[in-house]
Amino acid sequence: MSDKPANFLTNAIDADLANGKHTHIVTRFPPEPNGYLHIGHAKSICLNFGLAQQYNGECNLRFDDTNPEKESQEYIDSIQADIKWLGFQWAGEVRYSSSYFDTLYEYALHLIRNGDAYVCELTAEQAREYRGTLTEPGKNSPFRDRSVEENLELFEQMRRGDFDEGRCSLRAKIDMASPNMNLRDPVLYRIRKVVHHQTGDKWCIYPSYDFTHGQSDALEGITHSICTLEFEDHRPLYEWFLDKLPVPCKPRQYEFARLNVNYTVTSKRKLKRLVDENVVSGWNDPRMPTISGMRRRGIPAAALRNFCDMVGTNRSDGVVDLGMLDFAIREELNENAPRAMCVLNPLKVVFTNIAEDHLEMVTAPVHPNKEEMGNRSLPFTREIYIDREDFSEDTSLSRKKFKRLVMGDYVRLRSAYVIKAEEVIKDDQGEIIELRASVVEGTVGANPPEDIRPRGVIHWVSASKGVKATVRVYDRLFNHETPDRGSDDFMQHLNPHSLEILENCWVEPGLEVLPPESCFQFEREGYFCIDQHDSSPEHLVLNKTIGLKDVWERKTS
Known part of the structure; x- marks a missing residue:
């Protein structure tokens, strides 16, 4: 056991161990391989892997790869690298939801045979109309009462590829009048005629996240399925599937407040836009809130872990001040970074x-x-x-x-x-x-x-023995405290002074032969690291991690 403060999750685990419900704790981290991980994911990684460590249990890494159109091996590789860099190791081999596609297909047949699922031919627009609103109940699909035999035949035709994309879908038969929109006959399978990065062209139908998630947890023997609060309304559906299907066990889902940091955007869609429009140099640009970007900037993994511990684990949404992360970075680097001299x-x-x-x-x-x-x-x-x-x-x-x-x-x-x-x-x-x-x-x-x-x-630095270097001085990417909230386009809040490149800097000799990512405190200047991609002994490139104290000022021009 650790000396970390208790929270609602550790209290639940302690109770489960005490009453004998579980004797071995198994958690999981289930990222979608459709982008690079960001600071919010770091919180989830530290929580899931940290609980497994705290209770001498296991944490699985499982890629939720049910949307092959947006997924790639690049993202899979980067996610694994990020987890290892943070100091964690998953149990056993890397897992994929796609590894369970055969079983999930059988589970879908089980629901159809029991009258709990049907093939629906409503278009996407019609399905939205039938679904109702938050204040009005939905109405049943005209295809809801098909016979088991007809549904089995239609679902087999979907699997064979006899239908075009969007022609039909497999839906659960739950309750179109439920106040929980997630229970209004959600989609289980949709037709996607694309090649999957793991299963190739074996499938042309792919399961939804909601249908995949709980069953994958059950197949892996997960004891505590931990996710963020936006999935709280999905929990009744998570439990409905587990009750209806012949799963080997029934995990329990718990929700915690996601990590929101001011002056930061974490939407994958918005981060991708920054990359696609060349606002930044890539997903690992040191100004990005991605784990790879923070690593390239020189933020120590220990500082990021400490920051996540400082934020704590609770069920109340809020916004964390970026200064808390800055404090954790300075604390770690002040304690462990070697000193050197640099003239900017x-x-x-x-x-x-x-x-x-x-x-x-x-x-x-x-x-x-x-x-x-x-x-x-x-x-x-x-x-x-x-x-x-x-x-x-x-x-x-x-x-x-x-x-x-x-x-x-x-x-x-x-x-x-x-x-x-x-x-x-x-x-x-x-x-x-x-x-x-x-x-x-x-x-x-x-x-x-x-x-x-x-x-x-x-x-000072010797003029004849010193080493010339390029130094990149970074500031916050956004100059607005909440750049992605409200009606304004978040791109309007970009900080025009987020990067300054200094070409004629001089550092003390010896730094040029040190390995990439080496960090230093340049005396009276701040903390810097050797760039992991662009630096070489012939051309030393340094990234400024953070100043010695918080002197950031909002710049709007």
Whole structure:
């Protein structure tokens, strides 16, 4: 057992174990392979796999592949990769709803033989009219009272492909007057003459999600079928099928509140539109709320798991502030990310009192609070880069307001010398192109003389030994708190400043040979990672994961 706080699901499982209803817990994660997983799915993954771990049970991965027109192997592969990256492993082999198509077909025949299903020839438009509304009952299909023999023959013709798509469907015979719209004779099978990525051209009829889901749970011995609240109204149908069919067991469905995060869109349809219209570079663009996008941005799997734990599990819908995720990311990276130095907007500094070929190795900790992570060596040379924002010609700036380098004053370079700014070199347009300075001898790892008081500490990189890099600075993709609600097109709320590409950045040597996805805290800049796709030792590409503190401001222009 874990020390995680109890919730309504753990209370239910505890009760089932205590009264002997179950002795072994089996959950499942059943994604549709029609898109990439997003942050909402991460919550479901952590919940289903986490409960299985907590109770020494099992969690199955089962692809709900009943809609082959929108499914592909690409999505199947990405989903498996996401689950593994999050730190979970499913029980046994990967499962597919399509593996149960033969059994589901037999179950459909069972319903027909018992008078609980019929072949209906209403068109889609007619079926909507017959279905009724939330305030008015539906009416029976004129095909509802066909004989068992006629229904069996028509369903066999559907299976053989004798009918065109949309000509007819198999429906359950429940109650067209039910206040629950899901019980108004739902569709069990529809004709789809497409090749399936798992079963090929064996089938031209495919079962509906509602008909597939519960029976697949039963066939796998699922004890607790956990889904989001939008399926609460489907639970009576889930239970109706289990009661009517000769299933090996009867799982119980439980619903929890889905994860909604502000400034975020999670609709697969809308995310696909962002990809199709080239608003982003793909499903794994670091601005996307997909798991693969968050991974590429450098968000640690542990931070995402911790965030899901922080959100908790309940039955009340709400919206979580994106700042909670940011907090979890910073907590994880601050604790574990090694430190390094990077100059995003370089200004060259030339030291006039050391030799041109000067090369000195200075030592800096890999992590200031973890001695076990060791030290790193940094080359100090006659020419270095500092950030332009770390220098000012304005000598009137007070030390309290500007703790960086000012003309004629001193500052310490991180883990290196105290230096003094002495001369500014400008181009014909008056832009500073170079700074001349001097080092204060004997100040590496030591205090300067009493009459020298550095304003502060700034970061730097050797100009001759540093590595040039491209840095992508990301911001929120949307500048509206609820971009996909209301009548406005969510695309109107895109943040035009969500990506800035900096081509002339410099990092300390050694980072270019580290593996993709390596994360760092660039001192005084934030947390960054090596891009998993575009970076190479010859061309280092870094993605900004998050700043050291929340300085995001809503930008509308």
